[in-house]
Amino acid sequence: MSFYCKLMSKMKLLLYFCIYVKIFSFIFAYELQHTDVVLLGGTGDLAKKYLWQGFFSLFQKYSNENSSFSFTAIGRTVYEEGTKKLKEILTSSVKCGKEKNDTCEEKKSEFISLVKYANLKTQYEYETFCQNLSKKEMSTKNGHIFYLSIPPSAYESTVKTLSEYCYRNDNETWTRFVLEKPFGRDLESAQQQANTIAEYVQETDLFRIDHYLGKSVVKQILLFRKSNKETLEPLLNRQYVDRIEIVMKEIIGVKDRTEFYNQVGVIRDVMQNHLTELLTLVTMELPRNLTDSKEIEEQRNRLLIKVRPVRESGILTGQYSKYLEEAIGAKGNLSQSKYTPTFAAALLKIENSRWTGVPFILMSGKMLDERSSYIRIIFRERIFCVTGCTDGNSSHMHYPRQLIFQIGHGDVPSPGILVSKSLFKPVWCPGLTELSVTSKDSLIHGQRPGDFHYAVSKDKHEAYKSLIEDMYLGCKESFVTLERLLLLWKIWSPVLESIETRVTRIYKEGADHSLNFRIDNDHLVFINDSQSDILELEDSIVHDVKPIISPTDMLMIPSTFMGENLVCKDLIFLFHSLADRIKNIAVMAIQKRNVFHLALSGGNSPVPLFQILAEDSDFPWSVTHIWQVDERCVSQKSDKSNFLSIYQNLIRHINIPFFNIHFMPVDINGRICEESDKGDNHYEEAVKYILDDLRFDAVLLGLGKDGHTASLFPGEKYSSFLSDNKLVAYTKAKDQSQRMSLLLPLINKARDIIVLVTGKSKHGILQTLSEITSNNAKIPITLVKPADGNLTWYIDYGAWMG
Numbered sequence: 001m002s003f004y005c006k007l008m009s010k011m012k013l014l015l016y017f018c019i020y021v022k023i024f025s026f027i028f029a030y031e032l033q034h035t036d037v038v039l040l041g042g043t044g045d046l047a048k049k050y051l052w053q054g055f056f057s058l059f060q061k062y063s064n065e066n067s068s069f070s071f072t073a074i075g076r077t078v079y080e081e082g083t084k085k086l087k088e089i090l091t092s093s094v095k096c097g098k099e100k101n102d103t104c105e106e107k108k109s110e111f112i113s114l115v116k117y118a119n120l121k122t123q124y125e126y127e128t129f130c131q132n133l134s135k136k137e138m139s140t141k142n143g144h145i146f147y148l149s150i151p152p153s154a155y156e157s158t159v160k161t162l163s164e165y166c167y168r169n170d171n172e173t174w175t176r177f178v179l180e181k182p183f184g185r186d187l188e189s190a191q192q193q194a195n196t197i198a199e200y201v202q203e204t205d206l207f208r209i210d211h212y213l214g215k216s217v218v219k220q221i222l223l224f225r226k227s228n229k230e231t232l233e234p235l236l237n238r239q240y241v242d243r244i245e246i247v248m249k250e251i252i253g254v255k256d257r258t259e260f261y262n263q264v265g266v267i268r269d270v271m272q273n274h275l276t277e278l279l280t281l282v283t284m285e286l287p288r289n290l291t292d293s294k295e296i297e298e299q300r301n302r303l304l305i306k307v308r309p310v311r312e313s314g315i316l317t318g319q320y321s322k323y324l325e326e327a328i329g330a331k332g333n334l335s336q337s338k339y340t341p342t343f344a345a346a347l348l349k350i351e352n353s354r355w356t357g358v359p360f361i362l363m364s365g366k367m368l369d370e371r372s373s374y375i376r377i378i379f380r381e382r383i384f385c386v387t388g389c390t391d392g393n394s395s396h397m398h399y400p401r402q403l404i405f406q407i408g409h410g411d412v413p414s415p416g417i418l419v420s421k422s423l424f425k426p427v428w429c430p431g432l433t434e435l436s437v438t439s440k441d442s443l444i445h446g447q448r449p450g451d452f453h454y455a456v457s458k459d460k461h462e463a464y465k466s467l468i469e470d471m472y473l474g475c476k477e478s479f480v481t482l483e484r485l486l487l488l489w490k491i492w493s494p495v496l497e498s499i500e501t502r503v504t505r506i507y508k509e510g511a512d513h514s515l516n517f518r519i520d521n522d523h524l525v526f527i528n529d530s531q532s533d534i535l536e537l538e539d540s541i542v543h544d545v546k547p548i549i550s551p552t553d554m555l556m557i558p559s560t561f562m563g564e565n566l567v568c569k570d571l572i573f574l575f576h577s578l579a580d581r582i583k584n585i586a587v588m589a590i591q592k593r594n595v596f597h598l599a600l601s602g603g604n605s606p607v608p609l610f611q612i613l614a615e616d617s618d619f620p621w622s623v624t625h626i627w628q629v630d631e632r633c634v635s636q637k638s639d640k641s642n643f644l645s646i647y648q649n650l651i652r653h654i655n656i657p658f659f660n661i662h663f664m665p666v667d668i669n670g671r672i673c674e675e676s677d678k679g680d681n682h683y684e685e686a687v688k689y690i691l692d693d694l695r696f697d698a699v700l701l702g703l704g705k706d707g708h709t710a711s712l713f714p715g716e717k718y719s720s721f722l723s724d725n726k727l728v729a730y731t732k733a734k735d736q737s738q739r740m741s742l743l744l745p746l747i748n749k750a751r752d753i754i755v756l757v758t759g760k761s762k763h764g765i766l767q768t769l770s771e772i773t774s775n776n777a778k779i780p781i782t783l784v785k786p787a788d789g790n791l792t793w794y795i796d797y798g799a800w801m802g
C-alpha cells in the first residue's frame with residue numbers, strides 16, 4: 001500500500017476520531033445530547049428527493065441512548081394538509097436500501113414518527129417554536145440545525161428571524177445554519193448577502209452547500225492525485241495536458257422549477273459553483289497534507305485567483321426549444337425567459353506557470369442526449385502511427401490518453417475513475433475497488449472500455465448523506481467558504497452581466513448537433529457557424545486531440561539555426577521553456593558568482609515571457625540585476641517606453657531591490673535623450689562599475705522584420721556598433737527616431753545570448769537569414785556573435801513555418 005493510501009486510511013481514522021471524540025465526550029462527561037433538526041422547505045422537492053433520506057441516515061448512525069433527535073419540517077401549507085403531505089413524502093422517500101432488515105425498518109418507523117410538521121408565518125410563531133426547541137429534560141447539550149431548503153431570495157429574512165429567536169451558542173447549545181447554492185446572482189449580490197447574513201450568524205456556524213462537493217468520486221479526487229503523486233503530478237501541467245473538459249449533461253428539463261430557473265440559468269445554477277469547484281480540485285497545487293483543511297483551502301483559493309474571468313467570446317449559450325412554452329405556464333418575468341440559457345459552454349484559462357495555455361472547457365445543459373457528469377483530462381499526443389495506433393491486438397496503444405473522473409452516470413457501470421492503460425497503472429486507495437470493464441460494444445469517452453483501468457467508490461453514498469453527516473460533526477471541509485465563494489463569482493460575474501440579454505441558440509431536445517462547438521484561438525464557436533471547418537473539426541470537442549504541428553513538420557525542425565542552437569516550439573511552450581532556461585542560467589550564475597545580470601529587450605514579443613517570470617515566486621530576484629538592452633527616446637510614461645513595459649509586466653510584480661534595476665536614462669527630468677546629458681555615457685559607466693568583467697549572464701534580444709536587433713538598425717554606421725571603445729550609444733531607428741542601445745562588443749561578451757523570434761511576420765527575415773552564407777553587414781543580427789558564450793535562437797512555430 002502506498003504512503004498516500006495509508007494517509008487515506010489515516011483520514012478515515014480522523015473521521016472516526018471526530019465521531020469517537022463526540023461519543024467519548026458524551027460518555028465521560030455523562031453528556032446526553034439532543035439534536036433538533038429544523039428543515040425549512042421540508043415538503044419541497046429537494047427534501048423529498050434527498051434531504052429526508054440524508055437525515056434518516058444520520059439518525060440511523062447517531063441516535064442511541066446518549067444521543068436523541070427530533071425533526072421538524074416547516075412548510076407553507078396549513079398544518080393538517082402539511083402534516084399529511086409530509087407523511088406521504090417520508091413514507092415514499094425514506095428507504096432502507098440494501099440494509100433492508102427489521103432493525104432498519106424499525107428505525108425508519110421511529111424516524112418517521114419523530115418528524116413533525118409546522119407552518120410558521122408570524123414572528124410570534126417563530127418565537128414560540130424556538131422557545132420550545134430542546135426542551136428535553138435529560139439532555140445536557142443541545143444541537144440546533146436549521147436547514148434552509150427555501151428560495152435563496154428568502155435567506156436573509158429567514159436567517160434574521162431565526163437568529164433573533166433561535167440562535168444559541170453557549171456551553172449548552174450549538175447552532176448550525178445550512179444554506180444551499182446559489183449564493184447571490186453575481187459578485188456584488190453575493191457579497192451583500194454575505195454581509196447581511198454575517199450580521200446575524202457567525203461564519204463558523206454557517207454551512208454553505210454545493211452538493212457536488214459531497215459526491216463520492218469528487219471526494220476521491222485529491223486522494224487519487226496524492227496516491228499517484230509520482231506518476232500523475234509530473235503530467236498534470238501545460239506540457240502534457242491538451243485540454244480539460246468538465247461536463248454536466250442532463251436529459252431532464254427544468255420541470256416545475258421554471259420560476260427559479262428563469263432568474264438563474266445554467267451558468268449560475270451549476271457552472272459558477274459545481275463545475276468551477278471541480279476545476280479547482282484537478283488543477284490546484286496538491287496540498288502536502290490532506291488532513292489540513294486550511295492548507296487545502298489556501299491552495300484552492302490560490303488557484304482560483306489565477307483563473308481569468310470568462311470572456312464574452314469564450315462562452316456559448318443555448319436554450320431547449322420547449323423552454324419558453326414551459327415558462328409561459330410559470331410565474332415570473334417572461335420577457336427574461338428568452339434569454340435564460342439552459343445550455344452553456346465556456347472556455348476558462350488559468351494564468352499560472354502550470355496551466356498557462358491549456359483550455360478548460362466547462363459545459364452543461366438540460367434536455368441533452370445523455371445524463372453524465374465528469375472531469376476529463378486529455379493528454380497531448382505527438383504520435384504519428386504509420387499503420388494505425390494499435391498494438392496489433394486491436395487495443396489502442398496511444399490514442400487518446402485520458403484520465404476521467406466520472407462523477408455521475410454516463411456510459412460506465414458506476415461512477416468512478418478511469419485511466420487510459422497507455423497512461424499509467426494507478427494505485428487505487430482503500431476507498432476504491434478496481435473493476436474490469438469488458439464490454440466491446442460501446443465506447444467510453446471515445447475509447448474501448450478495456451483500454452481503461454477502472455475503479456469505483458466503495459461507498460456509493462448520496463452527496464447529501466455525506467454532507468449532512470459532515471455538517472452534524474462540524475467538519476467544514478466539504479462546504480463553501482466565503483472567500484472561495486467570492487473568488488468563484490469574480491470569474492463569472494463580468495460575463496454574466498455582458499450576456500444578460502444575449503439571444504441564445506435554440507436547440508432540439510435530445511441529440512442536437514448544432515450545439516457542437518470548437519475552440520478557435522481564444523474563442524468558442526458553434527461548428528455550424530463556420531461551415532468550412534466542419535469536416536476537419538467535426539465533434540472536435542468530444543474526441544479529437546489535434547497536434548498543433550504535424551509530425552512530418554516536426555521531424556523537419558533542425559536543432560541549429562545559423563550555426564547556433566535552436567529551440568523551436570509552439571508559442572506558449574516556447575515562452576515557458578525560455579523562462580525555465582533563464583532561471584537555470586540565473587541559478588548557475590548565482591552558484592558561481594552570487595549574482596545574476598540579465599539584460600532585457602523591449603517591444604511586444606517578450607511580454608509573455610516577462611509575465612511568466614513575474615509569476616515565478618522562486619526566481620532568485622533578490623540577487624538579480626535587470627538591465628535594458630535598448631530604449632526608445634520617449635518619456636518613461638509613454639506606452640512606447642521599453643522600461644515601462646518591463647516595469648508593468650515584470651518589475652512591479654517581483655521583489656527585486658530597487659538598486660538592482662538599471663533603466664536607460666533617456667528621460668532626465670523631462671529632457672529626452674539630450675546629447676549634452678550624456679545618458680549613454682552614464683549607462684556605460686554604470687555597466688563598467690557594476691559588471692566587473694563586462695559580461696552579462698544573459699542578454700535577451702529580439703529580431704525585427706528588417707533584421708535589426710537591440711536598437712541597431714540596418715543603414716546605420718556599423719563601425720559604431722562594433723567599436724570597442726564604446727559599449728552604449730544613441731542610435732537611430734528606421735524612421736529616424738532616436739534610441740539608446742547596448743553595442744555589439746558588450747552584447748557579444750555575454751555568457752548567454754538569446755534571440756527570441758515569434759509570429760508569422762518574422763518568417764520572411766528568418767528565410768532571408770537561412771539563405772545567406774556570410775556575415776551580411778546590412779543585417780545587424782548577423783553581427784551578433786558570442787565571443788566566449790552561447791547563442792540560442794528561440795523561435796516559435798509561427799515564425800518558423802510562416
Ligand SMILES: O=C1O[C@H](COP(=O)(O)O)[C@@H](O)[C@H](O)[C@H]1O
Pocket residue numbers: 250269270373408
Ligand atoms: O444543483 C443542481 O444540480 C442538479 C443536478 O445534480 P446531479 O447531482 O443530479 O448531477 C441540476 O439538475 C439542478 O438544476 C441544479 O440546481
